[in-house]
Amino acid sequence: QVQLQESGPGLVKPSQTLSLTCTVSGGSISSGSYYWSWIRQPAGKGLEWIGRIYTSGSTNYNPSLKSRVTISVDTSKNQFSLKLSSVTAADTAVYYCARAIVVVPAASGWFDPWGQGTLVTVSS
């Protein structure tokens, strides 16, 4: 079955850019009508959707983060990536990548599966 794995630096300095990559295994990132997403969770808090990308390259971002977020896809490597610029301590969180299944006629979409998550700390 499809598995996702996040990778990237665990420590980022304030004002710099956070960069993470999600590697998809057990299936092609290009197969099926899936959206590939990033979600984050500050310690002790709830889940926040960051954004998603379709394999065509079309993206959609959380309006609260839109000015700082870029999500890209590399189908040749079966990976998609997240860049979050101008980070502050408020961006410290566990970052998850996940596959989003969307059924447009039913206006329904959910996340399955998820990566194990990676903690990113913003600190000097």
Added chain:
Amino acid sequence: SYVLTQPPSVSVAPGQTARITCGGNNIGSKSVHWYQQKPGQAPVLVVYDDSDRPSGIPERFSGSNSGNTATLTISRVEAGDEADYYCQVWDSSSDLNWVFGGGTKLTVL
């Protein structure tokens, strides 16, 4: 943007039934999905499209959705069900497509 409201905590004795609610304006018109998150682990989908279960999820987990409230029901609760539970909808009408509830901590007494 669309708002989902969950109670912060629910407690239940082993063997009893736990009900976790998710409130939203006319949520019955949307499809609701539920995730279980145990400490230090990633969320796991336990119910999708209001009441469907992914393969591998016990039948003890069920869902319903009507009016302004969706409910995740866990029957015959076990100690291993203790976790945080999040509801989520896909809101095609706004830029914030994927919305999560604040989460509910289920404590098994």
